[in-house]
Amino acid sequence: MTLARTDFPPGFLFGAATAAYQIEGARFGGAGISHWDSFAATPGNVLNGDDGATACDHYHRWEEDLDLLRDGGFDAYRFSTSWARVMPEGRGAANPEGLDFYDRLVDGMLARGLKPFLTLYHWDLPSDLALRGGWMNPDIAGWFTDYARIVMGRIGDRVAATATINEPWCVAWLSHFLGIHAPGLRDIRAAAHAMHHVCLAHGDAVTALRSDGHDNLGIVLNFEQCGPASDSDADRAAAAREDAIYNRWFIEGIRSARYPDKALEGLGPWMPKGWESQMERVAAPIDWLGVNYYTRRLYADAPGALWPATRGVEGPLPKTAMDWEIYPEGLAFFLRRLSTEQAPGLPIYITENGMAWDDHLKGNRIEDPQRIAFIQSHLAAVRDRIAAGDDIRGFFYWSLLDNYEWSFGYDRRFGLVHVEPGTLQRYPKASYHALSKALNER
Numbered sequence: 001m002t003l004a005r006t007d008f009p010p011g012f013l014f015g016a017a018t019a020a021y022q023i024e025g026a027r028f029g030g031a032g033i034s035h036w037d038s039f040a041a042t043p044g045n046v047l048n049g050d051d052g053a054t055a056c057d058h059y060h061r062w063e064e065d066l067d068l069l070r071d072g073g074f075d076a077y078r079f080s081t082s083w084a085r086v087m088p089e090g091r092g093a094a095n096p097e098g099l100d101f102y103d104r105l106v107d108g109m110l111a112r113g114l115k116p117f118l119t120l121y122h123w124d125l126p127s128d129l130a131l132r133g134g135w136m137n138p139d140i141a142g143w144f145t146d147y148a149r150i151v152m153g154r155i156g157d158r159v160a161a162t163a164t165i166n167e168p169w170c171v172a173w174l175s176h177f178l179g180i181h182a183p184g185l186r187d188i189r190a191a192a193h194a195m196h197h198v199c200l201a202h203g204d205a206v207t208a209l210r211s212d213g214h215d216n217l218g219i220v221l222n223f224e225q226c227g228p229a230s231d232s233d234a235d236r237a238a239a240a241r242e243d244a245i246y247n248r249w250f251i252e253g254i255r256s257a258r259y260p261d262k263a264l265e266g267l268g269p270w271m272p273k274g275w276e277s278q279m280e281r282v283a284a285p286i287d288w289l290g291v292n293y294y295t296r297r298l299y300a301d302a303p304g305a306l307w308p309a310t311r312g313v314e315g316p317l318p319k320t321a322m323d324w325e326i327y328p329e330g331l332a333f334f335l336r337r338l339s340t341e342q343a344p345g346l347p348i349y350i351t352e353n354g355m356a357w358d359d360h361l362k363g364n365r366i367e368d369p370q371r372i373a374f375i376q377s378h379l380a381a382v383r384d385r386i387a388a389g390d391d392i393r394g395f396f397y398w399s400l401l402d403n404y405e406w407s408f409g410y411d412r413r414f415g416l417v418h419v420e421p422g423t424l425q426r427y428p429k430a431s432y433h434a435l436s437k438a439l440n441e442r
Contacts, residue, residue, distance in 0.1 A: 001438045008382075017077075018399055018400050020081060024056075024058045026053055026124075033127040034126055047407065056402075061424070064426065068400065068417055070112040072416075086147065087126065120147070140197055141203075148209060161217075161288060162218070168202070168221065176191040176193075177190075218289055220351045220352075221250050229298045255283065291348055293353055296315065298314075328380070328381045335392060350382060350392065354374070359371075364427060403419070416432040
């Protein structure tokens with residue numbers, strides 16, 4: 001890598017990110033069943049029938065994993081708490097063993113000089129709440145707020161920053177309209193309700209946590225550049241519809257108390273009754289924004305198809321193991337748009353950016369020059385946007401470890417550190433060492 005820490009402003013944070021269900025091991029520590037457990041147990045949902053029961057066993061190996069962050073020269077660690085671990089039924093009594101685990105984890109970060117960046121929800125909804133409708137049920141705003149207060153009441157005095165929800169587009173659209181993630185629904189009414197309730201839960205939790213005396217509160221949104229497959233007006237309109245659903249719905253709801261008209265053209269008739277009167281709750285002020293960015297996608301019009309009447313078209317650029325185009329220009333595009341149009345004045349952290357690659361252990365080493373080049377190109381985009389005046393304060397690589405990659409099981413490997421199946425032994429990759437060298441140049 002040619003970029004180094006010195007290419008970024010003083011105080012700019014470098015970290016790595018993970019999520020509870022993907023690394024901890026859901027069968028440990030009194031965790032309840034989540035809708036990912038039941039989704040993974042249903043044939044055809046997850047590659048190879050993999051689940052997160054053991055995952056990377058971070059529940060027992062957390063000290064080793066935090067040592068990797070410290071020894072790599074990282075400043076911060078973005079982690080999530082598991083709702084199903086903290087409150088196995090989703091409501092009612094908390095699990096002391098779960099809270100104790102996160103207590104130890106946060107203290108372990110601080111002991112190693114790492115800033116804890118907490119995400120309260122990264123997709124592991126307790127199964128009992130899923131049976132009550134989950135994100136389709138308006139009561140989830142209250143359920144989530146209660147959970148958030150319990151977690152923050154225990155560790156909120158020591159975390160550096162708190163995000164309410166990770167990637168609400170995945171929580172709502174990917175999971176309730178496209179059916180790719182738990183709960184695996186394909187229903188426009190379910191999707192419309194989830195698209196609003198996830199925003200409402202975020203806003204209500206922010207308001208409650210702020211009233212409890214907590215600050216530095218934000219949310220993590222994912223962005224994917226939606227380009228037209230051609231210069232035709234029809235394809236441009238198709239890309240604009242996808243952009244409204246994917247990239248504009250959540251940030252405009254949270255910052256401007258309104259959802260984009262192009263998305264409401266399809267979702268409007270299916271929205272929860274009285275949603276318009278709840279938008280001020282959605283738009284509770286936040287202190288920072290997390291940006292997750294991986295790729296772009298090209299869209300063409302699909303005449304005669306049901307709304308949104310679009311179809312994805314394969315792009316020409318090199319792709320990762322997820323079949324995602326490598327397009328760092330898209331990250332620069334969103335940083336500019338957010339900083340100048342959608343969220344001016346709001347500090348930004350790149351909370352996820354990374355690539356899956358089909359890398360393999362050879363003699364205790366993994367050479368992954370493709371990942372090094374990916375990190376370099378995206379960090380260069382961040383550096384250039386900082387030079388242009390954008391208020392960007394940190395970069396978190398996804399992910400620290402090869403982990404449970406949801407519907408792809410353990411087949412897609414994003415990690416800076418390889419986790420050997422069976423033994424779960426950790427092997428830092430060449431990308432880990434390259435990034436560590438760049439971070440230690442001060």
